[in-house]
Amino acid sequence: MNESTRRRFLLGTGAWASATLLAGHGMAHAQAARAWPDRPVRLVSPYGAGGSNDTSARILAEQLGKRLGHPFVVENKPGAGTRVGNELVARATPDGYTMLYAAAPYAVVESLYGKLSYDPRKDLRAVSLAVVAPVFLIVNADSPFKTPADLVAYGKANKERGLTFASPGSGSGPHLAGELFFKEAGVKGLNVHFRGDATAYTELLAGRVDATLTAITTALPHIQSGKLRVLGVASEQRSPIYPSAPTLREQGFANVIGYGWFGFMVPAATPQPIVERLASEVKAILAEPAVNQKLAGLGLQAMGTSPAEFAAFIDKEMTRWDAVVKQVGIRGE
Known part of the structure; x- marks a missing residue:
């Protein structure tokens, strides 16, 4: 065998070996998917127990367990x-046994x-x-506000x-939607941050804030x-x-336009x-x-998308809210 023929042979066998290796990986992934799951799956909620993220995660986890x-x-x-939960899953073994029930702050x-300890664009993938949780503009029923225009006036x-708005936390969907409202209305506003929706509504009922723009549940x-009044919803449709x-x-x-959302994500290299x-x-x-x-009882609208659709949704959310954060000058607390 001359040198030229030997080189062609080695290149050919190398290509064949690479193709065989790739095919083997593909078959292994397909077999893993058919066998998956063969043991319990961990679904990480980046919030504490009792909130809508945790509760809806448990509703869906129960159904997934029954089906699989x-x-x-x-x-x-x-x-x-939410960074603690996000990072935990980003660093997990990508075998389908650890997944994230991601929330809008993602x-x-x-x-x-x-800069974070994980890359939200690269280290996890959308499933x-x-x-989605529509965000409603709500006021105390004893206030004179019957429309958003009344509130702005x-x-x-x-x-x-x-204006003062109660918010369930800095950087939350309701907080950012509130900042959008102030900007669009051309009015001075202050978002007062509380630990969750329940506390925000307590302040609204007591008359210590003018309104809240958050989930309705x-x-x-x-x-x-008859103690609270709804003035509108910050979504594209009713x-x-x-x-x-x-x-x-x-x-x-x-x-x-603003809403909370929850969705399934997994480590980036998951088959x-x-x-x-x-x-x-x-x-x-x-x-x-x-x-x-x-889910509707929790104030949540069921969606169910493809991985590509969810990835596009997250990308759009990142771009949109990055602009708002920079315009308003919000920093995480």
Whole structure:
């Protein structure tokens, strides 16, 4: 065998070996997906127990366990604006047995806190957007505010004080939506941050803040009893959760769009067949009327998307809120 022939042979066998190796990896991944899961799966909630992230995670985990034959165990890893839970999953073995029930702050933590110990664009991959939580503009029913325009007029008439909004935390979807409202209305505003929706509504009921722009679930009993009033919803269309509330867009605030969301993510190197199977199972669960009803009771709208759709959604959220954070000058607390 001459040198030229030997080189061609080695190149050919090298290419064949590489192709065989790649094919072997592909077969191994496919076999892993067919076998997955064969033991319990850990679903990390980046919040403490009892909130809508934790509760909806447990609803979906129970259904996934039933469909896939092994339990999906929710683990609460709160802290640092969801960064603790996010990083834990980003660093986990990418085998489909550790996943994240990501929340809306996932898309804004880098803008708020600067460089992180993980890369939210590269270290995790999207599986499926599970639910969205529309954000409602709500006031005390004893206030004179019947429309968002009334609220804005009051803020402009009290230039030194402006408006005060109760928020369930710095950098949260409601906080950012509130900043959008102040900017769009051209009114001075202050977001007062509390630990969750319940405390924010306590302050609103006591008359210590003018309004809140946040999820409606905790407020519903107070709305039904006539203590709180809904002025609008910050979404593109009216929400089936409270369809009588007109959108803020309908009322002249075209750019005030904001909502919370939760969705499934996994370590970036998780095999594609597992990602696709999980997305398919989540979508099927979210199509079930009984599950929809439970989630609606938490103020959540069921979604269920493909991995590509969820990835595009996260990318859009990151770009949109990064601009808001920079314009307003928000920093993470």
